[in-house]
Amino acid sequence: MRVARLASTEPTCCRWKNQYRGMDLPCVKWMKVLSQENAVLKRLLAEAELEKAALRELVEGNF
Numbered sequence: 001m002r003v004a005r006l007a008s009t010e011p012t013c014c015r016w017k018n019q020y021r022g023m024d025l026p027c028v029k030w031m032k033v034l035s036q037e038n039a040v041l042k043r044l045l046a047e048a049e050l051e052k053a054a055l056r057e058l059v060e061g062n063f
Contacts, residue, residue, distance in 0.1 A: 020028055 023031075
């Protein structure tokens with residue numbers, strides 16, 4: 001019943017339960033903040049890698 005209401009699958013709910021069981025609310029909020037920061041950093045790294053690859057191609061003359 002809960003799974004259908006959340007529109008997620010049973011394995012996803014089990015994974016969430018295992019991941020967040022025993023954590024208090026401030027810890028869960030902190031994990032959410034860290035997750036968001038991690039997403040930003042991953043995006044910045046991907047952009048930097050693209051710029052680096054583009055500059056490498058420009059220097060090699062493969063444009």
